[in-house]
Amino acid sequence: MQVLLPLRVSLRKTTASMPLLNTTRPPSESTTIKSEWEEERYTDGSKWRFLEHKGPVFAPPYEPLPDKVRFYYDGKPMKLSAPAEEVATFFSKMLDHEYTTKDIFRKNFFKDWRKEMTSEEKSKITDLNKCDFTEMNEYFKAQSEARKQMSKEEKQKIKEENERLVQEYGFCIMDNHKERIGNFRIEPPGLFRGRGDHPKMGMLKRRIRPEDIIINCSKDSKHPKPPPGTKWKEVRHDNKVTWLASWTENIQGSIKYIMLNPSSRIKGEKDWQKYETARRLKKCVDRIRTQYRDDWKSKEMRIRQRAVALYFIDKLALRAGNEKEEGETADTVGCCSLRVEHVKLYPKMDDQEYVVEFDFLGKDSIRYYNKIPVEKRVFKNLQLFLENKQPEDDLFDRLNTSILNKHLQELMDGLTAKVFRTYNASITLQQQLKELTCPDDSIPAKILSYNRANRAVAILCNHQRAPPKTFEKSMQNLQTKIEEKQNQLSAARKQLKVAKSDHKASHDDKSKKAVEVKRKAVQRIEEQLMKLQVQATDREENKQIALGTSKLNYLDPRISVAWCKKWGVGIEKIYNKTQREKFAWAIDMAEKDYEF
Numbered sequence: 001m002q003v004l005l006p007l008r009v010s011l012r013k014t015t016a017s018m019p020l021l022n023t024t025r026p027p028s029e030s031t032t033i034k035s036e037w038e039e040e041r042y043t044d045g046s047k048w049r050f051l052e053h054k055g056p057v058f059a060p061p062y063e064p065l066p067d068k069v070r071f072y073y074d075g076k077p078m079k080l081s082a083p084a085e086e087v088a089t090f091f092s093k094m095l096d097h098e099y100t101t102k103d104i105f106r107k108n109f110f111k112d113w114r115k116e117m118t119s120e121e122k123s124k125i126t127d128l129n130k131c132d133f134t135e136m137n138e139y140f141k142a143q144s145e146a147r148k149q150m151s152k153e154e155k156q157k158i159k160e161e162n163e164r165l166v167q168e169y170g171f172c173i174m175d176n177h178k179e180r181i182g183n184f185r186i187e188p189p190g191l192f193r194g195r196g197d198h199p200k201m202g203m204l205k206r207r208i209r210p211e212d213i214i215i216n217c218s219k220d221s222k223h224p225k226p227p228p229g230t231k232w233k234e235v236r237h238d239n240k241v242t243w244l245a246s247w248t249e250n251i252q253g254s255i256k257y258i259m260l261n262p263s264s265r266i267k268g269e270k271d272w273q274k275y276e277t278a279r280r281l282k283k284c285v286d287r288i289r290t291q292y293r294d295d296w297k298s299k300e301m302r303i304r305q306r307a308v309a310l311y312f313i314d315k316l317a318l319r320a321g322n323e324k325e326e327g328e329t330a331d332t333v334g335c336c337s338l339r340v341e342h343v344k345l346y347p348k349m350d351d352q353e354y355v356v357e358f359d360f361l362g363k364d365s366i367r368y369y370n371k372i373p374v375e376k377r378v379f380k381n382l383q384l385f386l387e388n389k390q391p392e393d394d395l396f397d398r399l400n401t402s403i404l405n406k407h408l409q410e411l412m413d414g415l416t417a418k419v420f421r422t423y424n425a426s427i428t429l430q431q432q433l434k435e436l437t438c439p440d441d442s443i444p445a446k447i448l449s450y451n452r453a454n455r456a457v458a459i460l461c462n463h464q465r466a467p468p469k470t471f472e473k474s475m476q477n478l479q480t481k482i483e484e485k486q487n488q489l490s491a492a493r494k495q496l497k498v499a500k501s502d503h504k505a506s507h508d509d510k511s512k513k514a515v516e517v518k519r520k521a522v523q524r525i526e527e528q529l530m531k532l533q534v535q536a537t538d539r540e541e542n543k544q545i546a547l548g549t550s551k552l553n554y555l556d557p558r559i560s561v562a563w564c565k566k567w568g569v570g571i572e573k574i575y576n577k578t579q580r581e582k583f584a585w586a587i588d589m590a591e592k593d594y595e596f
Helices: 082-092 103-115 119-124 134-148 152-169 265-295 301-316 376-386 401-411 417-436 443-460 471-506 509-542 548-553 557-567 577-582 584-589
Strands: 071-073 076-078 171-174 177-180 214-216 234-236 245-248 255-258 343-349 352-361 367-373
Touching: 071 134, 082 103, 082 134, 152 171, 177 265, 265 301, 265 401, 265 417, 265 557, 265 577, 265 584, 301 367, 301 376, 301 401, 301 417, 343 376, 352 376, 401 417, 417 443, 417 557, 443 509, 443 548, 443 557, 471 509, 548 577, 557 584, 577 584
Parallel strands: 214 234
Antiparallel strands: 071 076, 171 177, 214 245, 245 255, 343 352, 352 367
């Protein structure tokens, strides 16, 4: 099988000092990359030769509360030590959020909060239900309101200071390029929220200090200086990676990185390569599907299990189920780690035969629940896999992610479960856009079609979210606007009717002009009303679906850019500023006839 190696793609036109790679792309690839986007690539695994930056910006130190803002325990005011008070403020800021009503959140918070207390505080504060954070909460609400009421001059001063930090810390020099850094600010301490019903929600995210930070830069660069009186954990010079700084967070024990901005040359190249790999799968996916269908009949149980798992990864965009990170206790699973208790089989359900019910916690503790009809041989295999097993036993006991990934590599170079996910997401978007987009639709209606196509992908990938807290109120406000616009339209139509009647009686130019003015007013209000109605439909359909994840990570942006160019929809209507920066390579590259 021929392997097509992606070229190096740059997000900015090549400077005169950078040599061009004189390479012709294989004729099997339909997209032509302009030569000014191509740069010489390193062949030794290096990402850069020179890297210089200023290091991270740390969260500001804690400022104690004014004396008038008090914490109460069992109805009595109590002065807290600075460490205990700081952690208490994290909880107080979330009093209006449902998190603080959840038992696991409260339990984890209280346990970690007590670790920050003095011995005297620990002996007194023994019950979270007796703690009163109301004054703290009101203080921070007042501060928030004061920020909203700031003068233009005050806001401008803050804006200028932020811009100064961006100019000083927000860029690095990588080889001959000045690159934007993505997240040069260290996240401040706070309470871990997690997604879904995460078992660690409420735990304390500790303050990151210079001693926690590993700096990465080139030996011959001007090294970042730590804040006075501190030192870095380590300074290293690893040009096989692109991160600038790293540290280990205390909740999951995972490593966090300061990376280049998504719009950077290297990030753009990696993005492009990802989607080109998914496009290569398109060329051999029929062969792979034929093979795993044949493997359902294999005499070897391990091959049958592998084939059924691959079918679900392909059909349902399930994750493979990588091993958990060290310290992670959430009972989350993927396809390879499904247990007997996670599936139920129904020979017949709602006039459909061979239905499988899935119910498990996926990535970020998001529940995956789905009932789908499957092919008879898949159903029979699942019955076989379930025989003589207990609920806690593995469904695929002859399979793990390593075995699956090795097999996927044999099927196609670079193939992983995520490539299947990217392929199926992108091909679904393209197909849905073709089906849903009507040439005669208005721009708002076309955008609704786009969002519906995006939703189909989000549903496939199980990208759920809880309805926003403000959803009902915002929908009420929108409905009020719709009713007002309907009243305006009714009045405008009456005015048009009167104008037509006047013109019929007089037949002069003045009355004819009045009819035209009233007709345009009706047309304008009709368009405004339709836009509001489309917006209401879009919000309602989108309230429990997160569109952003698939848009950022799984959908080839060239599909969206080509759609925008073909139907005259502004790219800013589909992608926000950050997304446009991330996908600058696609915006420049994709023509209106692009096919994934």
